Amino acid sequence: MSRRLFIRATGAALTATISLGLMHGCKKDETAAGGGGAKPLTIGFIYVGTKDDFGYNQAHNEGAEAVKKLPGVKVVVQENVKETDDVQKVMEGMIQEDGATLIFPTSFGYFDPHMITVAKKYPSLQFRHCGGLFDEAKHPANTGSYFGYIDECQYLAGIVAGKTTKTNKLGFIAAKPIPQVLRNINALTLGARSVNPAVTTTVIFTGGWFDPNKEAEATNSLVNQGIDVITCHVDSPKVIIENAEKRGIYSCGYHANGSALAPKGYLTGSEWNWAKVYTDYVTATKENKPLPHLVRGGLKDGFVKPSAYGPAVSAEAKTLADAAKAKAMEGKLVIFKGPLKDNKGAIVIEAGKEIAQTDPILEKMGYLVEGVNGAVN
Structure with missing residues (x-):
């Protein structure tokens, strides 16, 4: 059961900055960077583990921290989300409760069927997955993948x-x-x-x-x-x-x-230097530029x-x-x-x-x- 479903069930009010660990350890952080009176661009990041694991999730969270520093951006993070229907519920919550329009479900097992299912339901939103699973011939046009030549x-x-x-x-x-x-x-x-x-x-x-x-x-x-x-x-x-x-x-x-x-x-x-990848995605989104379906880069690309x-x-x-x-x-x-x-x-x-x-x-x-x-x- 995700934090969001728990909140709906108990009728608790959402706040701008709240972090709770519930049930299977799902934890949410929200941070908004200054951007004047305009509605901020809300970005969602989802991790399968903790954001301080000296590994995969920490690397992605370091990228999310870089995004937080961009003006006019709100970042929503959920950690410890299983590669099950739980991740679909978390994405739904980010969209419905937080207004996220760009979501990064980072773990390998989040892609199919989970990210694909939610992406089909919300064709006007953008979803990008870390890995090489995206296939333009069969996957929704509002999805894609990013990875690096590590x-x-x-x-x-x-x-x-x-x-x-x-x-x-x-x-x-x-x-x-x-x-x-x-x-x-x-x-x-x-x-x-x-x-x-x-x-x-x-x-x-x-x-x-x-x-x-x-x-x-x-x-x-x-x-x-x-x-x-x-x-x-x-x-x-x-x-x-x-x-x-x-x-x-x-x-x-x-x-x-x-x-x-x-x-x-x-x-x-x-x-990994995910800060480069994520800030590029967010900058393009804020400038109303189309997001590429496949993003790759190595040492020379940073x-x-x-x-x-x-x-x-x-x-x-x-x-x-x-x-x-x-x-x-x-x-x-x-x-x-x-x-x-x-x-x-x-x-x-x-x-x-x-x-x-x-x-x-x-x-x-x-x-x-x-x-x-x-x-x-």
Whole structure:
């Protein structure tokens, strides 16, 4: 049951700034920036977890905080919303109670059927989803998706990990084998093997975006196998990074800066800069410009950024990673090029072929590259 339905049931009055945690933990924040007497543009952000998780939700909330600073804008945030009909109820509440006209349901599982269902009901409003699920041929015209080439940062992290590891064994804890996750695992591995061909990456899929118990178990399992650098693609890397520090191995963060969690072992990380994306969307909306259906960008576009290097990173590793970053900033970094085999020995990219970061084929990736220990199915 969402906060909004609770309010309707009890007849409580809505206020401009209220934050309540009810039932399954759904929490709402509202902030309005100054904009004169004109009615503010109301933007809704919905998170599957908490906004201070050192991960996925925190990264999005940092973007929402940037939007709050824009004039004439009201921001409504709800955290801890499950990937169920609950998110439809939250969107309905944002529209009916707060007057939201642009909504960002950020979690992967919010898209279909939830966001699609609500978008069809309100064709004059705009909905944008984080990920690669939007298909112009079958989805409503008032929907779309945004994402970034964060595999560029993963490639840099791989270079650092490849030059830091003593065992040549990296570990990757991932939620689910969807294309975005596989792309990150592969990019990290290719980055590491570009400077250290002996490196292998062992992957453990937990099956869920946020499962601290399984993530802790996976971390310990990987350390026990001799892994000495670990990273992840889950909603909150907090447990993984903290456990890696306790076990005396190195870590690379994801989504947001996790260096505070591991002062000794944090090498670098792959961070989102959603402030750039969200402020662009809001600015276009305020200027009555049509919103694009697909928004993508990498390092050169300011969508993503690497974390600062930790104290354990060598000068050589920094030089090599910085060189790759410079290529990315020029739009010249090619991560996926042939000849490239998957980890079953099949050719997935033929010799002489290069796949640009902007190629949609990479958003359909369904394989793990050579050097990765793990299975997609």
